[in-house]
Amino acid sequence: xxxxxxxxxxQPAQKERFLTRSRMVSLVLGVLGILLxxxxxxxxxxxxxxxxxxxxxxxxxxxxxxxxxxxxQDYPVGKLxxxxxxxxxxSGDLRLLIPVLAQDLSVQDDVDSGSLRIGPxxxxxxxxxxxxxxxxxxxxxxxxxxxxxxYYIDRLSDGDLMYLLYKETVYVYLYESTEIIQxxxxxxxxxxxxxxxxxxxxxxxxxxxxxxxxxxxxxxxxELNDQVVFAARAxxxxxxxR
Numbered sequence: 001x002x003x004x005x006x007x008x009x010x011q012p013a014q015k016e017r018f019l020t021r022s023r024m025v026s027l028v029l030g031v032l033g034i035l036l037x038x039x040x041x042x043x044x045x046x047x048x049x050x051x052x053x054x055x056x057x058x059x060x061x062x063x064x065x066x067x068x069x070x071x072x073q074d075y076p077v078g079k080l081x082x083x084x085x086x087x088x089x090x091s092g093d094l095r096l097l098i099p100v101l102a103q104d105l106s107v108q109d110d111v112d113s114g115s116l117r118i119g120p121x122x123x124x125x126x127x128x129x130x131x132x133x134x135x136x137x138x139x140x141x142x143x144x145x146x147x148x149x150x151y152y153i154d155r156l157s158d159g160d161l162m163y164l165l166y167k168e169t170v171y172v173y174l175y176e177s178t179e180i181i182q183x184x185x186x187x188x189x190x191x192x193x194x195x196x197x198x199x200x201x202x203x204x205x206x207x208x209x210x211x212x213x214x215x216x217x218x219x220x221x222x223e224l225n226d227q228v229v230f231a232a233r234a235x236x237x238x239x240x241x242r
Contacts, residue, residue: 066131066220066221068194068218068219070131070132071132071133071134071194071195072132072133072134073133073134073193074132074133074134075127075133075134075135075136075191076191077134077190077191077192077193078187078190078191079190079191080125080186080189080190080191081125081127081191082124082125083127083128085127085128086122086124086125086126086127086128089109089122089128090109091106091107091108091109091115091118092106092107092108093107093166093167094106094107094122094128094129094137094164094165094166095107095164095165095166096120096139096162096163096164097162097163097164097165097230098156098160098162098163099161099163099230099231099232100155100156100160100161100232100233101152101153101155101156103149105119105120105141105149106118106119107119107120107121107122107139108120108121108122109121109122110122110124111123111124111140116140116141116142116146117146119141119147119149120139120140120141120142120149120150120199121139121140121141122137122138122139123138123139123140123189125138125186125189125190126138126139126189127191128166129164129166129169129171129195129218130195131169131221133195134191134192134193134194134195135191135195135196136189136190136191136192136195136196136197136198137164137171137196137197137198138188138189138197138198138199138200139197139198139199139200140199140200140201141153141199141200141201142201142202143201143202143203143205143212144202144205144206150199150201151205153199153201153212153214154178154203154212156175156178156214157175157178158175159174159175159233159234159235160174160175160232160233160234161173161174161175161216161230161231161232161233161234161239162174162175162197162199162216163230164197165224168223168224169221169222169223169224170221170222170223170224170228170230171197171218171221172218172219172220172221172222173196173197173216173217173218173219174216174217174219174234175214175215175216176196176215176216176217177214177215178212178213178214178215179212179213180203180210180211180212180213181210181211181213182210182211183208183209183210183211185211188200188213188215194217194218195217195218196215196216196217196218197215197216197218198213198214198215198216199213199214199215199216200212200213200214219234
């Protein structure tokens, strides 16, 4: 007897079902891709109102004067330090002003996700500003989510001024540097030879790949009163004529 060839009658139906499943998988993947793209674009959005091109004065100038030579290296250089006053810190005790970015921010007690939803937060290893110590006041903030207070932190440059308000005292910091570091590099928030302000956030915007670090050096200390004006830049006439 010759060979018997039987054509399976259900082959077209199986092929049709297979193609249908393929289309469904492609559709699902397409929808997921659109959702991920939309999410990414939302994460990389800019704040609703970008900072002005020219810095703004937030308050009027009255300096008491401060002698940098009075600074002592009370904290071990290159080390992460937890201080008693840091442990006693309460959210809002410290205010951060960055006039060139039009930011006046209440500093939170931590850098966990809950705290950073409210605003920039103080690192556990931060010191609090003081007139005669090499305190490194280190603060983290968002660039891409919530209020994105540090979105334009990369715009800070030579001559820009930053301020910390703490216990009726104004600490004046002059921009010193910006660097991009790896996420696990904690050196920038360690104690330095001089008193400084360190601001950190994620980089590039919308990712957690690296960290952007902006440092300012303490250049003056004022008594806080109604006459104080916070100039955006050190070359501003109101700052030069203090």
